[in-house]
Amino acid sequence: MERREGLLLIGGASRNVGKTTLICKIIEHFSKNHSVVGLKIKSIYDGDSYFHGKESKKFFDKYLLTEESESESNDDTHKMLKAGAHKAFLLRTKSEFLSEAFLYFVTKINDKDLIICESNSLRRFYEPDIYLFIKDKNGANMKPSAQQLEIYADRIIFSDGIKHDFDVNELQIENAEWKLVK
Numbered sequence: 001m002e003r004r005e006g007l008l009l010i011g012g013a014s015r016n017v018g019k020t021t022l023i024c025k026i027i028e029h030f031s032k033n034h035s036v037v038g039l040k041i042k043s044i045y046d047g048d049s050y051f052h053g054k055e056s057k058k059f060f061d062k063y064l065l066t067e068e069s070e071s072e073s074n075d076d077t078h079k080m081l082k083a084g085a086h087k088a089f090l091l092r093t094k095s096e097f098l099s100e101a102f103l104y105f106v107t108k109i110n111d112k113d114l115i116i117c118e119s120n121s122l123r124r125f126y127e128p129d130i131y132l133f134i135k136d137k138n139g140a141n142m143k144p145s146a147q148q149l150e151i152y153a154d155r156i157i158f159s160d161g162i163k164h165d166f167d168v169n170e171l172q173i174e175n176a177e178w179k180l181v182k
Contacts, residue, residue: 006113007128008171008178011120011149013135013142018159019118020076022134022166024083026116029168031084037109038068038080038088041102041119043095045145063093063101065108076118086113095145099125114173120149129178130154130171134164154180 008026012019020040027036068077068088080088087109093101098121109115123131133153135142137160142150150156157166172179 001125001127004115004126004128005177006115007126008114008116009123009126009128009131010116010118011123011131011133011146011153013133013146013150014140015143016161017134017136017140018161018164019134020079021162022132022157022159022164023076023116023118024079026168026171027080027083027085030114030171030173031086034173035086035110035113036084037113037115038077038083038085039105039115039117039119040076040080040088040090041098041117041122042090042092043098043119043121043145044093045095062097063091063104065101065105066090066092067108080116085116095121098122102126112176114176114178120146123149123152130180132157132166134159136161137165 010019010023027038030036068081077088077090091101091105102122131152131154133150134157137158157164170181172181
């Protein structure tokens with residue numbers, strides 16, 4: 001497994017646990033002094049369509065990377081831009097091409113950019129600075145692909161979808177790396 005410095009990975013047990021909400025709070029807090037790039041990864045697994053909502057339609061390419069524009073939308077990547085991200089991207093990929101797709105994404109950003117990424121699956125291939133894992137405080141179903149990755153979390157956060165038992169001040173950036181304040 002490859003170490004990826006400058007990567008803050010945020011995953012979740014299921015949809016609607018507040019991953020994007022937390023990401024936007026973190027971007028808003030840190031983008032004032034750092035170049036932060038937002039990335040949302042949608043890894044498509046066979047049999048996982050329930051957990052992808054409107055993205056459950058068939059996907060025919062290996063992967064597709066889309067940079068968010070300044071258009072008005074309610075997409076998660078637009079929310080990241082609005083929160084202060086230098087750039088924001090959506091990466092849709094079949095699970096078996098995720099590592100290749102992420103390497104392609106990295107070619108589209110500056111080496112000095114900090115990355116905040118919404119994904120569980122990327123943890124299979126990269127060890128980030130920090131991996132935060134969000135669970136529904138009421139114990140909603142966990143998607144199968146997340147069950148295997150929860151054990152790698154540096155911190156498990158409980159949420160009702162809006163409020164989290166985590167404060168952005170528990171994070172800091174030192175030498176271009178994300179750190180958890182103990």
